Amino acid sequence: MKLILLLFALIATPLAAQTALPPAPYADQQLADPALERKAKALMETIRCLTCQSQSIADSNASMAGDMRSQIRERIMAGEQPEAIRAWLIARYGDWVSYEPTAAPILWPLWAAPLVLLGLGVLLLRGRIKRKARSS
Amino acid sequence: MIAETGLAALWLAASLALLQLVLAFVGLKGNKPDLLAAVRPAAVAQGVLTAIAFALLITLFMRSDMSVLLVATNSHSAKPWLYKFAGTWGNHEGSMLLWVTVMGVAGAAVALFERALRRDTHMATLGGQAAISLGFYAFLLFSSNPFARIDPAPADGQGLNPLLQDPGLAFHPPTLYLGYVGLSVAFSFAIGALLTRQVDASFARAMRPWVLGAWVLLTLGITAGSYWAYYELGWGGWWFWDPVENASLMPWLAATALLHSVTVLATRDALRAWTVMLAVVAFSMSMVGTFLVRSGILTSVHAFAVDPTRGSFILGLLALYIGGALALFGWRIGAVREGAPFELVSRETMLVINNLLLTVILGLVLIGTLYPLMTEAFGHKVSVGAPYFDRIAGPIALALMIAMAAGPLVRWRKDQTRAVTKRLLIPLGIALLLSSLVSALAWGRIGILPFLGLVIAGSVGVASLAPLWKRNLRRTPLFTYGMVIAHLGCAVSLGGMASDSAFTVEKLVAARPGDTIQTAGWQLRFLQIQPIAGDNWTALQADMEVRRNGAPVTIHPQSRFFASPPTSTSEAALLTRWDGQLYVVLGEEVEGGRWQLRIWWKPFVTLIWLGGIMIALGGALALLGRERRGWLMKWRARAAA
Amino acid sequence: MRTLLIWLPLALFLGFIALFASGLFQPDDRIIHSRLVGQPLPAFTLPAAASDRPPLASSQLATGQPRLLNIFASWCVPCAAEAPQLDALKAAGAQIDAIAIRDARPDVDAFLKRNGNPYARIGLDARSEVQIALGSSGVPETFVIDGEGRIAYQHIGEIRADDVPMILDRLRAAQ
Numbered sequence A: 001m002k003l004i005l006l007l008f009a010l011i012a013t014p015l016a017a018q019t020a021l022p023p024a025p026y027a028d029q030q031l032a033d034p035a036l037e038r039k040a041k042a043l044m045e046t047i048r049c050l051t052c053q054s055q056s057i058a059d060s061n062a063s064m065a066g067d068m069r070s071q072i073r074e075r076i077m078a079g080e081q082p083e084a085i086r087a088w089l090i091a092r093y094g095d096w097v098s099y100e101p102t103a104a105p106i107l108w109p110l111w112a113a114p115l116v117l118l119g120l121g122v123l124l125l126r127g128r129i130k131r132k133a134r135s136s
Numbered sequence B: 001m002i003a004e005t006g007l008a009a010l011w012l013a014a015s016l017a018l019l020q021l022v023l024a025f026v027g028l029k030g031n032k033p034d035l036l037a038a039v040r041p042a043a044v045a046q047g048v049l050t051a052i053a054f055a056l057l058i059t060l061f062m063r064s065d066m067s068v069l070l071v072a073t074n075s076h077s078a079k080p081w082l083y084k085f086a087g088t089w090g091n092h093e094g095s096m097l098l099w100v101t102v103m104g105v106a107g108a109a110v111a112l113f114e115r116a117l118r119r120d121t122h123m124a125t126l127g128g129q130a131a132i133s134l135g136f137y138a139f140l141l142f143s144s145n146p147f148a149r150i151d152p153a154p155a156d157g158q159g160l161n162p163l164l165q166d167p168g169l170a171f172h173p174p175t176l177y178l179g180y181v182g183l184s185v186a187f188s189f190a191i192g193a194l195l196t197r198q199v200d201a202s203f204a205r206a207m208r209p210w211v212l213g214a215w216v217l218l219t220l221g222i223t224a225g226s227y228w229a230y231y232e233l234g235w236g237g238w239w240f241w242d243p244v245e246n247a248s249l250m251p252w253l254a255a256t257a258l259l260h261s262v263t264v265l266a267t268r269d270a271l272r273a274w275t276v277m278l279a280v281v282a283f284s285m286s287m288v289g290t291f292l293v294r295s296g297i298l299t300s301v302h303a304f305a306v307d308p309t310r311g312s313f314i315l316g317l318l319a320l321y322i323g324g325a326l327a328l329f330g331w332r333i334g335a336v337r338e339g340a341p342f343e344l345v346s347r348e349t350m351l352v353i354n355n356l357l358l359t360v361i362l363g364l365v366l367i368g369t370l371y372p373l374m375t376e377a378f379g380h381k382v383s384v385g386a387p388y389f390d391r392i393a394g395p396i397a398l399a400l401m402i403a404m405a406a407g408p409l410v411r412w413r414k415d416q417t418r419a420v421t422k423r424l425l426i427p428l429g430i431a432l433l434l435s436s437l438v439s440a441l442a443w444g445r446i447g448i449l450p451f452l453g454l455v456i457a458g459s460v461g462v463a464s465l466a467p468l469w470k471r472n473l474r475r476t477p478l479f480t481y482g483m484v485i486a487h488l489g490c491a492v493s494l495g496g497m498a499s500d501s502a503f504t505v506e507k508l509v510a511a512r513p514g515d516t517i518q519t520a521g522w523q524l525r526f527l528q529i530q531p532i533a534g535d536n537w538t539a540l541q542a543d544m545e546v547r548r549n550g551a552p553v554t555i556h557p558q559s560r561f562f563a564s565p566p567t568s569t570s571e572a573a574l575l576t577r578w579d580g581q582l583y584v585v586l587g588e589e590v591e592g593g594r595w596q597l598r599i600w601w602k603p604f605v606t607l608i609w610l611g612g613i614m615i616a617l618g619g620a621l622a623l624l625g626r627e628r629r630g631w632l633m634k635w636r637a638r639a640a641a
Numbered sequence C: 001m002r003t004l005l006i007w008l009p010l011a012l013f014l015g016f017i018a019l020f021a022s023g024l025f026q027p028d029d030r031i032i033h034s035r036l037v038g039q040p041l042p043a044f045t046l047p048a049a050a051s052d053r054p055p056l057a058s059s060q061l062a063t064g065q066p067r068l069l070n071i072f073a074s075w076c077v078p079c080a081a082e083a084p085q086l087d088a089l090k091a092a093g094a095q096i097d098a099i100a101i102r103d104a105r106p107d108v109d110a111f112l113k114r115n116g117n118p119y120a121r122i123g124l125d126a127r128s129e130v131q132i133a134l135g136s137s138g139v140p141e142t143f144v145i146d147g148e149g150r151i152a153y154q155h156i157g158e159i160r161a162d163d164v165p166m167i168l169d170r171l172r173a174a175q
Helices: A002-010 A034-044 A063-077 A082-093 A105-128 B002-030 B039-062 B069-074 B081-089 B092-113 B119-143 B168-196 B201-233 B243-268 B272-295 B308-335 B347-377 B386-409 B417-423 B425-442 B448-468 B478-503 B607-640 C002-025 C077-081 C083-091 C105-115 C129-134 C161-173
Strands: B505-511 B516-519 B522-533 B537-547 B553-555 B558-562 B567-571 B573-577 B580-589 B595-603 C067-072 C096-101 C122-125 C141-145 C151-156
Touching: A034 A063, A034 A082, A063 A082, A063 C129, A082 C129, A105 B347, A105 B386, B002 B039, B002 B092, B002 B119, B039 B069, B039 B081, B039 B092, B039 B119, B069 B092, B081 B092, B081 B168, B092 B119, B092 B168, B119 B168, B119 B308, B168 B201, B168 B243, B168 B272, B168 B308, B201 B243, B201 B272, B201 B607, B243 B272, B243 B347, B272 B308, B272 B347, B272 C002, B308 C002, B347 B386, B347 C002, B386 B417, B386 B448, B386 B478, B417 B425, B425 B448, B448 B478, B478 B595, B478 B607, B505 B516, B516 B595, B522 B595, B537 B580, B553 B573, B558 B580, B567 B580, C077 C083, C077 C105, C083 C096, C083 C161, C096 C129, C105 C122, C122 C129, C141 C161, C151 C161
Parallel strands: C067 C096, C096 C122
Antiparallel strands: B505 B595, B516 B522, B522 B537, B537 B553, B537 B558, B558 B567, B573 B580, B580 B595, C067 C141, C141 C151
């Protein structure tokens, strides 16, 4: 049921809600240099689509996602660094636009969570395990 | 008449649930065997009634009875029969009825087939099952009645979302729900055991098959859902870490941990409080998932019931049942004695490590999923997506895989470090060999996680077979085979995931008919574009001739248009070979008669789902093995008497 | 210690319930506001989107008088629905410029003919570049730009009839 809902929400593109204009040049065209394309693709997978809200722009059919893909590829091709582009987008849309949580203070607990949970677990575990005798 | 009969059956079932609860409670409190004798028949009758109600709703959908509101808003008379049938649960009310039906039928099964449990705990369990069913009956009857009529009846229905018009709808939701709601049995067992203070090995042995059964179905449901999303979404992804997907993963993680801790409880009579806690957590996660999906408080969910009334109703049930269970836990578990501590090198310790890692992953998925909600309360919008979960949960999952490989090679109670190391020598050697091989082949081209994934998948795959090493294969019990196959399945699945993320080749082209495209050793000749008509859709179809040093095959990616409701979807063409899948999607027309094509060659991607099926199969074999052993013993006892 | 552990799950659970309840009763508006509100407009120069209106550049928005910048598209249904409100704003003295997103001149011409043309200048943003630079996440949107070319306010979605006085207030406040 759950995945259905996902499908429901994500890709049911109602007809006519999109533009008739052809996609931007690099929306679905790879960069000639595979290393740059990998860079661009990795960034696109972490940028959230604005009009669909629950997909990355790397796998969205929305026209605005296509425009963002094109822009990212063009900027990577022009030599810009992915993190600079991410920062530029965050300056416009906030942390929300990055699927990769940033290092903003409000996200510190999120990054600390694995360590805290593992630490708690080990603490619990210690009570369950017999202290080893020194000899064997 | 059919709708009214269905509604009547539901009301009757709800009354029976109330009766069942009261009988069990009063019977146990006052020690009245004649009252308790009626509990099991009540549970069975309740199960039958819910099944009848569900069958009647299916009938209404099959007949396209537009005087029923639910049918009118979610079905269409011109729909293929399979989607009329499966459309029954492709909506909120129908899926909640499925939920209640599974709960009722599972309760009936516990009443009919559970023999190992002590009688008072059995009765308390059935009382618990009735108590949780009651809440969901109330939800269904008061805020989500699937049998409501509409007057006047519309000429035709609004249709089912085209994305749901897929054979996947017939299989995925029912399986997932059987698993999801099947966990309610484990929950009721835990409640029953807490009430009668019987948290011991025999209780664990009685609970184990029910947990296994639910877990097998949950595994199948998630596997099917992942494959469905993979071919339907059209971007080659198979897991998106979407809140809705996480909602289905969390119960599975809890159930997997429970499955292993219940074994420790059954074998060594230890981890009592922990096992009971996990049984409560597993079903809680099912309910939390349902709440997140139905209430619409997280984005992704907005298309379904963004209905605060329903959301608050489920939240109320959640608070009542889970809060109640946790309070009962706090109140009663203090009296339950914990077993003696474990030796460091022992199977028990390995299983505890397994539980620890699974629980940490569960916690991280839960925190990551809810984090945007928490920051929202501070007015800060953030997104937590695949990059976070991959990076954080990935390494822990890999550690878990290693523990999984080593665990079965360590003996219960106490083992020698040296002996264990010796048993692990071969897998370690293979790991070394694989690392050098993969490094030589792909170092620098693939990420660190896919690299580790490949190496660990290979060595864990071999290590998971080790429990069969030097054993008489014909006398090896079936549940050992089950474990081996399930663990091997994990390795196979991991191999598929790592291979997909390491070696997938993507090709995006705008091509016109007549063009030939080369990618990853494949030759695709774009023959033509033609319109075609299906049952209730029309499509533009690309005909492509595909070859890779052999005879050519023709594939047909489509772009489909549905009239009711008006929507377009893309149907990917998948060509499966032993070493991977070719995945072709037809996009929009670009300009000058050229069409956008998205082509992926995904080496060994199918292993992901093959592994999932193996995991479920292993669970099923283990279940069969345990049960068969029980039957044999009973038969022998009877023969002796 | 053990007692603490025993009651910890319930405590955590109550925390989650509180979180869920707050999420339920203060529903997420799901609107992503531009972070550039209060900051200068990003620089841009766009070609003309309509046959009878001049093109638009960011410098033309810093004229000493506050202006409205409407983001629309000929293919967007709510954009047509907000046309009467734009007319009302213009009648109340607002200066309105526009950017047409992912559009083509004939389509824009037809759209303006159908729905009226309250705009002084219209720029064509065929690839949503300026839209993204503005931090706008859809159509229609309306920005209030103050006399120095700073974004004073962002209205997301179509302007309803009862939004008009509020927008006029925002314009006055940006003076």
